[in-house]
Structures are given as C-alpha cells and as structure tokens.
Amino acid sequence: MENISKIKSLLSNNWVQGAIPTGLLILLIIIVELASPGFLTGETLALLLSNTAVLFILATGVTFVILIGGIDLSIQAVASLASVILAQLLPSMGFAAFPVAILSGLGFGLLSGIVHVRLRVPSFVATLATGGVVAGIALWIANGRAITIEQAGRVNTMWVNESIAGIPVVVLLAIAVGMVSFLILRYTRFGRYSLAVGAGESAAYAAGINVDRTKVIAFAISGTLAAIAGVILAARLSSGSPSLANQLLLPAIAAVIVGGTAITGGLGGVGRTAVGALIISIVRIGMTFVGVNIFAENVIFGAVLIAAVAITIDRSKIAIIK
Amino acid sequence: MLAAKGISKSFVAGTYALNNVDIEIRPNEVVGLIGENGAGKSTLMRVLSGTHRPDTGTLTLDGKPLRLRNSSDAAAHGIGMVFQEQSLLLNLSVAENIYLGQEQQFSRLGIVNWRSMHEASRRQLAKIGVDIDVTARTSELSFAARQMVELAKALTLEESVDRPLVILLDEPTSVLSASDIDVLFARVRSLKSRASFVFVSHRLDEVLRISDRVYTMKDGKVVAEHEASNVTGPELHEIMVGRGLHTEYYKEAQQTEPKPEVMVEARDLGIAGFFHGVDFNIRAGEVVGIAGVVGSGREELTRAVGGFLPHTQGTLKIAGEAVRLTSPGQAVRKSIGYIPRERRVEGLVMFLSIAENITLADLSHVMRNGAIDYGKERRLATDWIKRLRIKAPGPDVACRKLSGGNQQKVVLARWMTAGSRILILDHPTRGLDVGAKEEVYELIRQLSAQGIAILLLSDTLEETIGLSHTVLVMRDGEITARFDASAGRKPDQVELVAAMV
Numbered sequence: 001m002e003n004i005s006k007i008k009s010l011l012s013n014n015w016v017q018g019a020i021p022t023g024l025l026i027l028l029i030i031i032v033e034l035a036s037p038g039f040l041t042g043e044t045l046a047l048l049l050s051n052t053a054v055l056f057i058l059a060t061g062v063t064f065v066i067l068i069g070g071i072d073l074s075i076q077a078v079a080s081l082a083s084v085i086l087a088q089l090l091p092s093m094g095f096a097a098f099p100v101a102i103l104s105g106l107g108f109g110l111l112s113g114i115v116h117v118r119l120r121v122p123s124f125v126a127t128l129a130t131g132g133v134v135a136g137i138a139l140w141i142a143n144g145r146a147i148t149i150e151q152a153g154r155v156n157t158m159w160v161n162e163s164i165a166g167i168p169v170v171v172l173l174a175i176a177v178g179m180v181s182f183l184i185l186r187y188t189r190f191g192r193y194s195l196a197v198g199a200g201e202s203a204a205y206a207a208g209i210n211v212d213r214t215k216v217i218a219f220a221i222s223g224t225l226a227a228i229a230g231v232i233l234a235a236r237l238s239s240g241s242p243s244l245a246n247q248l249l250l251p252a253i254a255a256v257i258v259g260g261t262a263i264t265g266g267l268g269g270v271g272r273t274a275v276g277a278l279i280i281s282i283v284r285i286g287m288t289f290v291g292v293n294i295f296a297e298n299v300i301f302g303a304v305l306i307a308a309v310a311i312t313i314d315r316s317k318i319a320i321i322k
Numbered sequence: 323m324l325a326a327k328g329i330s331k332s333f334v335a336g337t338y339a340l341n342n343v344d345i346e347i348r349p350n351e352v353v354g355l356i357g358e359n360g361a362g363k364s365t366l367m368r369v370l371s372g373t374h375r376p377d378t379g380t381l382t383l384d385g386k387p388l389r390l391r392n393s394s395d396a397a398a399h400g401i402g403m404v405f406q407e408q409s410l411l412l413n414l415s416v417a418e419n420i421y422l423g424q425e426q427q428f429s430r431l432g433i434v435n436w437r438s439m440h441e442a443s444r445r446q447l448a449k450i451g452v453d454i455d456v457t458a459r460t461s462e463l464s465f466a467a468r469q470m471v472e473l474a475k476a477l478t479l480e481e482s483v484d485r486p487l488v489i490l491l492d493e494p495t496s497v498l499s500a501s502d503i504d505v506l507f508a509r510v511r512s513l514k515s516r517a518s519f520v521f522v523s524h525r526l527d528e529v530l531r532i533s534d535r536v537y538t539m540k541d542g543k544v545v546a547e548h549e550a551s552n553v554t555g556p557e558l559h560e561i562m563v564g565r566g567l568h569t570e571y572y573k574e575a576q577q578t579e580p581k582p583e584v585m586v587e588a589r590d591l592g593i594a595g596f597f598h599g600v601d602f603n604i605r606a607g608e609v610v611g612i613a614g615v616v617g618s619g620r621e622e623l624t625r626a627v628g629g630f631l632p633h634t635q636g637t638l639k640i641a642g643e644a645v646r647l648t649s650p651g652q653a654v655r656k657s658i659g660y661i662p663r664e665r666r667v668e669g670l671v672m673f674l675s676i677a678e679n680i681t682l683a684d685l686s687h688v689m690r691n692g693a694i695d696y697g698k699e700r701r702l703a704t705d706w707i708k709r710l711r712i713k714a715p716g717p718d719v720a721c722r723k724l725s726g727g728n729q730q731k732v733v734l735a736r737w738m739t740a741g742s743r744i745l746i747l748d749h750p751t752r753g754l755d756v757g758a759k760e761e762v763y764e765l766i767r768q769l770s771a772q773g774i775a776i777l778l779l780s781d782t783l784e785e786t787i788g789l790s791h792t793v794l795v796m797r798d799g800e801i802t803a804r805f806d807a808s809a810g811r812k813p814d815q816v817e818l819v820a821a822m823v
Binding site for chain 1: 650653654667674683689692694
C-alpha cells in the first residue's frame with residue numbers, strides 16, 4: 001500500500017510527469033535498437049519520420065483545441081475531405097488545388113468553433129456533428145469512391161515525396177508546422193490566452209480576455225492543420241478518399257495525451273505532442289515487428305491512451321472525473 | 323465528552339499544520355475556535371470529523387479511545403460536520419440531501435419509499451423550527467436556507483446514534499447576512515440541550531456571542547483557552563494576531579479627499595428585474611461603498627459596471643463617455659478592473675504563475691517585437707512582489723500555492739499593470755484573516771490616494787463605513803439613502819441598517 005502511494009506521489013510530481021513521455025520514448029528507441037540494430041538509421045528512419053509527420057501535424061492541430069479545454073473530433077473527416085478536394089481539383093486547377101483544400105479545413109474549423117461558442121454546444125458534440133457533415137460532403141464530392149491522382153496531377157504533388165539533403169520534404173513540413181505552432185503558443189497573446197482559458201475560463205473572461213475568439217481561433221488552427229495533413233497524405237498516396245484519414249483520429253489524440261498535454265486543458269504544448277507522435281509511431285512499428293494483426297492496432301492505441309491518461313492526468317486539478 | 327490530546331499533523335515535512343493540540347468538548351456546550359487563516363482550525367476540524375488522520379495524538383470519546391477512519395466512522399459516533407463550502411447537491415431535493423447516503427432505511431428491495439423519506443425530512447427540519455419544502459430542489463433555496471438544511475442533515479445522526487451529538491460548524495456565518503446569523507444562533511442555542519457544538523469563525527464578536535468557551539489557535543497550536551464571559555474581542559484579537567486591534571484598523575487617518583474629476587457617472591441606471599433608477603457618481607480617488615442585503619440589487623449593479631451584466635435602462639458614463647458594457651473585456655478597455663469575491667474562480671487562473679496572472683489583462687508592457695518577452699515579464703512580476711509584499715518564492719510560482727491575501731494582491735497587481743483607473747472591489751477581504759485584511763485596507767487607501775475611483779461591496783457594514791468616502795444604501799433595487807463618510811464624520815451602523823431593511 002505504502003509503495004503504491006509513494007509511486008502515486010512520485011508520478012504526481014510536476015517535473016517527473018513532464019519527463020515520463022521523453023523517458024518512454026528513449027526506452028522505446030533503445031528497445032527497437034536492441035531488437036533490430038541499425039533500424040533507426042538511413043532509409044527506415046526516414047520512412048518512420050515520414051509516417052510520423054502526418055500524424056504529428058494532425059495532433060498539433062488538436063493540441064491547440066485540447067489546450068483550451070476542448071476536443072476536436074472532426075479532424076479525420078476534415079483531413080479526408082481535403083484529400084478529396086485536392087485529388088478532384090488538381091487536374092483542372094493545378095497547384096492552386098492545395099490552398100483551396102487547406103482553406104476548406106480552415107472553413108470547417110471556424111464552423112466548429114463558431115457552433116461551439118455561439119450556440120454553446122459542448123465541443124465534443126459540435127465537432128462530432130461537423131465531422132459527420134464534413135465526412136458526408138467528402139463522400140458526396142467523391143461519389144463514395146477513392147479518387148486516384150493521375151499522372152497529370154502528380155506533377156504538382158511530386159515535390160511532397162522528394163527529399164532535401166536527405167531529409168524527406170514531409171518531415172521538413174512537419175518541422176515547420178511544429179516550429180510555427182510552438183512560437184505561436186509560447187510568444188503570442190493568443191498562445192497565452194489559450195493556456196489561461198484552458199486552465200481557468202471564468203478568470204480569463206473576468207480579466208477581459210475574449211474567450212470566444214480564442215476558442216474559435218484554436219478550432220480554426222485545428223481544422224487548417226487537419227487539412228494540411230490531409231493533402232500531404234493524398235500527395236504521398238497519390239489518392240484522395242473520403243475515408244483516407246479514418247484511422248487517424250485515435251492515434252492523433254493519443255499522441256497529444258501520451259505526450260503529456262492535459263486532457264483537461266491549460267497544460268502542455270507542441271513539444272510534448274512531438275514526443276507523443278514519435279511514441280505512437282514507434283509503438284505502431286513495434287507492433288508490425290512483433291506481428292500484431294494490423295486490424296488490432298487500434299486496440300493497442302486505445303489501451304495506450306487509457307494508460308497514458310491514467311498516469312498523467314493531474315488529479316489535484318479536478319476532484320471528480322467525469 | 324470528545325477530547326483530543328497531543329494531536330499533530332504535518333502535510334509538508336518540517337512544518338506542522340497542527341502541533342501538539344489539546345482540546346476538549348464538554349456536554350451541552352458551544353466551543354468557539356478562532357485563529358487566523360492557516361492557524362490550523364480547519365485541519366483540526368477535519369481530524370475531529372475523521373477526514374484527516376492525525377500523525378500523533380489520540381482522540382477520546384467519553385474517556386474511551388476513538389479511532390476515526392473516515393467521516394462516516396465519525397458519523398457513527400455521533401460527530402457531524404456542517405461544511406464551510408456547503409456540501410449539499412444542488413440538483414437534488416431537500417429531502418434527498420438530508421438523507422443522502424442513508425436511503426437504505428427508507429428502501430425495500432432497492433426501491434426508495436419517498437413518502438416516508440419526505441416525512442422524516444420534515445421531522446428533521448421541525449427540530450430546528452424551519453419551514454422548508456422538502457421536495458424543493460436545493461438550488462432554489464437561499465444560501466441561508468441551505469445552511470439550515472445542512473444543519474438538519476447533521477441532526478439526522480440523532481436517530482442512529484445513541485448519545486448526544488457533537489456538531490462541527492466550520493465558518494457557518496461567513497456568507498450569511500446579520501439576520502440569518504441571528505436565526506442560526508437561536509437554533510444552535512435551542513439545540514444545546516441535546517448536543518455540543520464546535521463553532522469556527524473569523525469573526526470574533528460572533529464567536530463570543532454564541533460560545534461558552536473559546537480556544538484560540540495560532541501557527542498550529544492552541545495558544546489560549548477562555549470562558550467567553552471573561553474575555554473581550556480586542557483581547558482575543560491580540561492573542562490571535564499578536565498585535566492589538568487599534569482604532570486605526572481602517573486607516574481612517576490615511577483617507578484622502580477625492581479629486582473633482584468624475585470617473586463613473588450613473589444616471590437612472592437599471593437592469594430589468596434587478597435594480598432601477600440608480601444615480602451616483604464616483605470621483606477619482608473616491609471610495610463609494612454600497613450597503614444592502616442579498617437581493618437589494620447591489621451585486622447586479624457592480625456586475626453591470628464590471629461588464630458582466632449589461633444595463634438595460636439609463637446611462638452609464640465612464641470618464642465622461644457614455645458606454646454600455648457587454649463584456650468584461652470592454653470594461654477592461656475602459657480601464658475598469660474587477661476584483662471578484664470568487665477569487666479562485668474569477669480572480670485568478672490558479673494554475674498559471676504569478677507573472678502570467680499579473681500580465682493577463684494587459685500583455686502590452688511585456689511584448690517586444692510582437693512576442694512575449696519572458697525576462698521582462700518576470701522582472702515586472704518580481705517588482706510587484708516587492709512593492710505589494712506578496713509572500714511567494716518567486717514570480718513563477720502557481721497562484722494556487724499562495725494564501726488568500728497574497729492571491730488578492732496578485733489580482734490587484736494585474737489591474738495596476740493594466741492601468742485601471744476604476745476598481746470594483748467585490749468583497750475584497752472575504753476569507754482573509756485579520757492581518758491580511760489590514761494589508762488590503764492599507765492598499766485601498768494607497769490606491770485611493772493615487773486617484774483611483776473605487777466601488778466597494780463588503781461583508782460587513784463596519785468595513786463599508788470604515789473604508790468609504792460615500793456610502794450608498796440599496797434596498798429592493800433602489801438607492802434608499804446616501805451617507806457622507808468623510809474621515810471623522812463616519813455615519814453610524816444603525817442609521818444604515820434602518821435604510822437597508
């Protein structure tokens with residue numbers, strides 16, 4: 001009994017909590033290195049990072065929303081829609097299809113945010129509903145099928161699959177997204193207000209912060225980044241599909257939480273999400289390695305998510321868990 | 323009857339919340355327990371009610387050792403607690419609350435017989451002579467009525483425990499009006515023949531009124547024990563804080579003349595259903611206090627000036643400009659700062675640091691090239707920590723780790739940083755101990771001398787009169803009287819009360 005309470009008090013210690021995800025990541029890297037020396041170098045490393053990039057961009061978007069104390073369940077639908085729009089418009093519009101697809105994400109992010117804020121609908125309901133609408137639109141536009149990006153369109157998507165100085169472009173894109181997001185959260189008014197709203201909405205409101213605007217911006221960023229993740233995915237797979245990103249919602253939220261951002265808001269950031277996304281990717285590779293059925297992956301992610309929340313949730317902050 | 327001997331409890335290694343405390347509760351008496359915030363009163367109550375286990379020391383009941391594992395254990399021994407933060411569930415009915423956790427006596431095969439529960443609840447309420455509909459939803463009751471329900475709930479122990487009860491009242495009066503306090507005290511007196519009470523409060527006069535014996539705590543120890551009839555408030559105050567309650571408590575000598583400039587001007591101001599036809603001015607450097615009971619409309623009036631509740635009638639001018647404030651953000655831009663009574667909810671983001679809370683309303687002083695300059699922010703906060711004597715290890719400490727008085731100073735530092743010229747002080751000293759209150763009074767005087775216009779709501783009339791230049795009295799949504807409260811010409815409490823009720 002005493003040991004358990006000791007472990008609990010150790011886990012609730014702030015810096016220990018902050019260090020757990022990084023420690024776990026290092027442990028996983030060591031395990032992979034021991035199981036398969038040289039795996040994390042060269043081509044396989046590049047592939048691992050490329051696979052992580054899309055997940056990370058998606059997770060970064062939802063990090064903004066989780067920090068304000070909300071949740072965005074529409075990201076996989078928004079990403080899929082963006083992939084469909086890109087695939088559909090590339091032949092006629094060329095490169096301009098990219099901004100159009102990304103703007104669709106911004107639009108639906110704003111919509112989620114405004115529904116949440118103006119109609120006072122809890123964010124999980126608001127984004128579940130907009131997610132449904134968006135998924136429907138994607139199916140409609142694509143006629144329910146995957147759209148292959150033909151040779152003519154591929155001219156404009158090739159660059160995504162290139163490498164610069166040995167580093168895949170997708171990885172560079174993810175790094176850019178991560179850096180910008182980090183700077184926004186740490187150095188702008190919006191970033192500070194996000195933390196304040198997530199940690200104590202009433203006090204933030206009373207201090208004169210425009211809480212509604214802060215929330216809408218967070219959802220807009222989430223939608224935009226989901227769409228960016230969607231077009232990158234489409235470019236990599238040379239295909240847009242209404243179900244393209246359907247398996248990514250759970251891993252994306254898991255990456256945020258495993259990284260150590262509090263599901264209750266106000267605590268966390270993009271750096272943690274990067275660590276979380278890498279953990280999720282390595283676990284996924286590990287599963288393939290060990291020979292876990294690919295269909296069983298979400299079972300593992302679900303379990304990992306529960307374990308991560310159970311370990312990292314700050315119970316001093318919330319007396320009762322609902 | 324119930325006695326504690328040599329009780330010690332430590333939460334943080336090296337510091338004692340309770341240090342070798344001895345107290346005794348005798349049959350049919352009311353024991354007062356006073357002390358500043360952090361003196362250990364609440365911890366002692368929690369030990370007596372079984373929610374905290376002492377590190378050392380023993381409890382005895384009728385001479386026999388008593389081990390309490392939790393609060394239901396304490397209840398089984400006839401020890402009930404009425405909480406400071408009320409423990410009723412607002413979405414349940416009065417009867418459901420009274421018998422919460424004890425439904426089995428009314429249930430058969432898992433189905434509750436509501437009629438018998440309602441009847442039993444009525445009997446409980448009859449014990450204290452109050453008439454409350456037991457089927458009403460608790461959220462519909464006034465705060466004072468809920469307190470009575472809470473007391474009735476504690477009294478249900480009488481039926482299940484075969485001995486006189488010990489009822490612990492933790493700061494029961496802190497949010498009650500004067501007349502509600504009288505009612506509560508009358509009930510306690512009439513119940514004294516059947517139970518013993520422990521009464522915890524900040525307010526010395528109340529403790530002396532109701533108690534037979536008074537224990538004074540300081541720094542985790544019981545430092546004095548008195549028969550209530552043999553001691554006066556000022557004497558207890560001196561023991562409690564270690565200094566005298568001098569007449570200069572409200573710093574009246576520091577009260578300065580307001581400047582002619584009118585900062586807030588209300589004409590025929592109103593919000594349908596709350597208040598109407600309200601006229602007043604607040605000049606720069608003037609403290610205007612509003613007295614009134616709950617429901618007088620004074621709360622809504624301050625919320626209107628703070629931007630939480632836009633007015634629907636009349637005009638409100640801030641520094642000469644007619645405005646209608648629809649959000650606190652707008653009020654902040656008109657250089658209005660609001661110091662709320664709910665410090666932990668509306669005052670501070672408890673999980674952010676002191677520095678982050680100070681700059682929350684206005685980041686412009688710490689922005690450089692469009693980015694937050696963390697070094698500058700820390701220096702600003704460190705400066706405020708020094709100027710306001712905020713007791714904290716540094717500017718990066720989360721506000722939840724500060725005491726109430728220091729939290730209040732952080733809120734004040736925020737509005738000073740934002741350049742507020744009008745401050746709304748909504749019960750600024752609520753929950754603060756005497757020493758911290760004095761510091762807040764001192765700060766209010768300084769702000770007023772600097773020309774800040776202040777609108778004040780306060781817990782006590784004494785404080786309202788002591789701090790204000792002008793006192794307005796509100797009743798049923800109207801201003802019923804105005805008093806000049808210049809230094810040396812302070813009105814009498816009796817005059818105010820006459821206009822309040």
